[in-house]
Amino acid sequence: MIPSTWRTCLVLAAALPLFVACTTHRTDVRNEPSQRPSRYLDPATATPGSPGSIGMESQDIVSMTDEIMRDMLANPIINRQEKPAVIVMDAEYFTNDSSQRMNKRLIVDRLRNELFRAANGRLRFISREQQQMVDEEQAKRTTGQVDGSPRITFPTADYRLSGRFQDLRGGDVQGNRDSYMQVLFEMIDLNSGELVYSGMHEFKKSAYESIIYQ
Amino acid sequence: MAMMGIGMWLAGGCASTPAYRPMPQIMVEDKPTELQPGYQALNQEGQRNYVLNQVELGIDALQLGKHELAREALDAALNEIEVVWGSARGARDARRVWFSEGRKIFKGEAYERAMAYYYRGLLYIMANDLENARACFRSGIFQDAFAEEEQHRSDLASFYYLEAWCSLMLNDNVAASEPLRWLAQIRPDAPPPTAADNLLIIGESGSAPVKLAAGQGGAALTYRRGAGRRDVSVTAKVNNRVVTLYPAEDLFWQASTRGGRPIDYILQDKVVFKERWEAAGSSLTNLGLAGILIGSQLGGSGNRDKTMGVGAGLAAIGIIAGAVADKVQPQADTRRIRNFPDTLHVIAMPAEPGSHHVRVEFKSDAGATYDTVEKEVTVPAPRSPNVVWTRPATTIVSGRYYNQDY
Numbered sequence: 001m002i003p004s005t006w007r008t009c010l011v012l013a014a015a016l017p018l019f020v021a022c023t024t025h026r027t028d029v030r031n032e033p034s035q036r037p038s039r040y041l042d043p044a045t046a047t048p049g050s051p052g053s054i055g056m057e058s059q060d061i062v063s064m065t066d067e068i069m070r071d072m073l074a075n076p077i078i079n080r081q082e083k084p085a086v087i088v089m090d091a092e093y094f095t096n097d098s099s100q101r102m103n104k105r106l107i108v109d110r111l112r113n114e115l116f117r118a119a120n121g122r123l124r125f126i127s128r129e130q131q132q133m134v135d136e137e138q139a140k141r142t143t144g145q146v147d148g149s150p151r152i153t154f155p156t157a158d159y160r161l162s163g164r165f166q167d168l169r170g171g172d173v174q175g176n177r178d179s180y181m182q183v184l185f186e187m188i189d190l191n192s193g194e195l196v197y198s199g200m201h202e203f204k205k206s207a208y209e210s211i212i213y214q
Numbered sequence: 215m216a217m218m219g220i221g222m223w224l225a226g227g228c229a230s231t232p233a234y235r236p237m238p239q240i241m242v243e244d245k246p247t248e249l250q251p252g253y254q255a256l257n258q259e260g261q262r263n264y265v266l267n268q269v270e271l272g273i274d275a276l277q278l279g280k281h282e283l284a285r286e287a288l289d290a291a292l293n294e295i296e297v298v299w300g301s302a303r304g305a306r307d308a309r310r311v312w313f314s315e316g317r318k319i320f321k322g323e324a325y326e327r328a329m330a331y332y333y334r335g336l337l338y339i340m341a342n343d344l345e346n347a348r349a350c351f352r353s354g355i356f357q358d359a360f361a362e363e364e365q366h367r368s369d370l371a372s373f374y375y376l377e378a379w380c381s382l383m384l385n386d387n388v389a390a391s392e393p394l395r396w397l398a399q400i401r402p403d404a405p406p407p408t409a410a411d412n413l414l415i416i417g418e419s420g421s422a423p424v425k426l427a428a429g430q431g432g433a434a435l436t437y438r439r440g441a442g443r444r445d446v447s448v449t450a451k452v453n454n455r456v457v458t459l460y461p462a463e464d465l466f467w468q469a470s471t472r473g474g475r476p477i478d479y480i481l482q483d484k485v486v487f488k489e490r491w492e493a494a495g496s497s498l499t500n501l502g503l504a505g506i507l508i509g510s511q512l513g514g515s516g517n518r519d520k521t522m523g524v525g526a527g528l529a530a531i532g533i534i535a536g537a538v539a540d541k542v543q544p545q546a547d548t549r550r551i552r553n554f555p556d557t558l559h560v561i562a563m564p565a566e567p568g569s570h571h572v573r574v575e576f577k578s579d580a581g582a583t584y585d586t587v588e589k590e591v592t593v594p595a596p597r598s599p600n601v602v603w604t605r606p607a608t609t610i611v612s613g614r615y616y617n618q619d620y
Contacts, residue, residue, distance in 0.1 A: 053296045096345040097389060099352035101292070101334070104345075173360050175476070177298065207298035211476045212308045212318050214360060 054169075054179040054205040055100045061107055064201040068185050069114040077196045078159060078187060079122055086124045086157045087187075089115070093162035098181070099169055107183070108161065126157050159187045159196060175214045178206035236260070249274055249283065252612025265291045266320045266549055269330045270612035273553045277608045281337060288334040294319075295327050308477070311484050314543035315477060323475075324361065325423075325468040326551050328354035328370060332558075335376060339414065339601045348380035348389075361472040371401045372462035372558045379407040379414060379562050383599040404460055411562035413593065414601040417448035417459050417574050420556020421609075423469040431488060431544035433481035437470040440556050443578060448559040450602075451573040459559035459574075466556060477546075484544035491542065495535030502529025552611045565593045565600070574604040 041047055044062040073079050078087075089112040091104045116125060134154075141150040163185045171177040180202070187197035236257035245253050252271040259267060272287035308318035321327065335350030351373045361367045374393040381390035387409070394406050407414075421440030428436045448459040505525020512518045569592050576585040585606035593600055 053298060055296060095384075095386075096349060097386070099349050099356060101289075101338075101346045101349050101353075169356050171360060173476075209298055211480070212315065213321050214476045 052207070054177055054207050056102060056165075056181060060181075060203060061110060064183060065107060065111040065114055067201055068111055068199050069118060071199045072115060072185075072187070072197060073118055075187075075197045079119065084119075084122050084124050085159055086126060086155055087115075088126050088128050088157040088160040088190075090127070090129050090161070092128065093160065095164045098165050098167040100165075100167060100181075102165070104165065107165075108163075111161075111185070124155075126155065157190055160190055162186045162188055171209075173214065175209040175211060176206065177209055178204060180204045245283070246275075246278060246280060248278060248610050249280070249612065251614060252610075255613035261319055262317075263320050263549065265294050265322060265330075266551055267612060268294075269322070269326070269333075269551050270553055272330075273333055273551075274610045274612045276333060276337065276603075277553075277605065277610065281340060284333070285337050285341075288330060288337065291330050292334060295321050295330060308547075309480055311487050311542045311544075314545040315481060315547035316545065316549060317543075318547065320547075320549050322551060323425075323469065324357050324472060325465060326554070327357040328373065328468075329465070329551070329554050331357065332373065332376075336416070336601065336603055339380070339599070340603075342599070344380045344384050344599065348377055348384070351377040351380065358468070366471045366473065368396075369400050370463065370468065371397055371404060372560055374400065375404065375407065375460075375462055375560055376414075379411070379599075382407055382409045383412065383597075385409070401462070404462065405561070407562040410564045410597070412597050412599045413452070413565035413570070413591065414560070414562045414599070415450045415452075415457070415459060415572065415574065416601065416603045417450070417559040417576065417587075418555035418557070418603075418605045419448060419559065419576055420444055422550060422552050422554035422556070423466040425469075425546075425548040425550045427546040427548050431481075431485040431542075433478070433485045433544040433546055435475070435478065435546035435548070437466060439466045442556075443584065444556065446579050446581075447577045449575045449577065450561065451575070452563065452565065452570055455563075457561050457563055459561045461557050462560045463558035464556070465554055465558070481544050481546055484542055488539050488542035488544055491535050491539035495532045495537075495539055498528050498532030498535060500532070502526060502532055505529075553609060555605070565591075567593050567595055567598065572602045574602070576606045 043058040045059055046052060046057065078085055089108060091108045094104050094108050096102055096104050112125065115123060137146070138150045140146045141148045163183065165181070165183045167182070168180045169178070170180075181204070182200065182202045185197070185199045185201075186195055188194070189196050237253060242250055242253040242257065249271060252267060252274060256264070256267040256271070268287045268291035272284045272291065275281070275284035275287060307313045308315050322330070331350040331354035335347040335354070338344070338347035338350060354373045355368050355370055355377070358370050358373075359368045374397040378390045378393040378397060381387070381393070397404055397406060421442045423437045423440055426436045426438060428434045447461075450457050450459060502525045505528055506522050507525075509518050509521030509523075509525055512521055569590060572589045572591055574587045574589075575583045576587075578584045587604040587606065589602050589604065591600050591602050
């Protein structure tokens, strides 16, 4: 039988490497350029395993633009049966009045694209953002650099998108955090200034912040 | 079994935080020379100091006029700050007695998170994206909204000033009214910006607050003012008009008036735990040594060996208890972002379209000018907003001393 004092020494000796290993811990870097290959994810769903945030995410943009697109197409003034309405839909009059950094074109571009595809010619769009490109081509025609005659007039738009993204953030000292987001989409009649469409998408998210970051 | 149990218990300390994928060396070498140590630090220190290194890099890049790199770094830091991790990752470790608070993935204290938004907001202003700049200042205010001491919640006067200025420049008087109201409440002496004040001038002076682990076991996080000169005034001369910048924010005051943090209670519990194990270890060791001593004096080899054996056993348990106490880490996290200023001075003034020469003077306590920064700024159109951001000296810190513990 091993005397107890020797047993104690053995315990301590066994524990020593563990102490050493723990105190020499340096970095948390995996010395490899890539740990997993890229993969495709559905932008309409939350990333599996991702912690997420209480701000706007890809799935929010997808569901919001889908909803507003359907709503706009159901509007009889915009989606009229006779001559197709001409629309300007860009981010110029879409305001970020929230506390979140965002590229508002992510919302407006997706909405325009979805609307364009779903309308299938029943709506026409004018790109004011690319007006310079059109002007340059017209200038070349005017100076004879290219074939074709310059256009004297350009079509005007019937409606233009405006909107506003707002939020209200809250929380408490216990670590609860929440965010209410409200996105307003409006279509303005460029002849009369009349509001011909108004749609809103709103949602709220909450989370609990770890105690060590409160 | 007992040995294995103890071994596993102690080995628990070796669990690592999540991995960070380092930037390939060729990309680091492609960065400006002054910033390369910062990117090396980013690679070396991984996820644990990711936010810290990115914010320091962002501010350094801004000082060097490398706005694209500054935007990248600050966006990366803010994306991480905005993530709500719950109980995952290093957050769990930092709450355990075997790890110091510094084990956690750094997201900074409230004033540090707010300042990360401030710098990103400045970059948005420089890029003429006032809506996102305003969003940044609002987010900065939100970071300061949960201080323990209620009177110090959301009291970042400079952020209200900047938010209001952005709204005014966007012709959004309704949105401007709320931050102006808060500004007047927090700092009644502050000159509020008006819709005509399209040129924003910012002067940053002094150095960042220093964090200290004080008290028993270093469990109390305290602050001292950053080293260096404490300025009293900053003036700007724009086309022969002299204006005094308003000292809107004292960062040391912001850092030190927040009150206690919830983590402080956990750290205090660690101190109590450590003290109890220390006391137990000390008592058992003393008892064991006494047993050995008494045993050695006893007659009869049987009694002597038995008593000495028991004494040795108690001493060994005492030593283990002492070792356990030594492993307890109650220290507060003193990592800090080092290239923040001490004070933010800000003023907005009207400027006509055209090019303007701006001379910003930093004056010492005695009123003597100790540093001057001169910049050219262009206002392209009437009421077109622009910003002049100045510091008395360019101080690059990112990556310096990265192999030291913060």
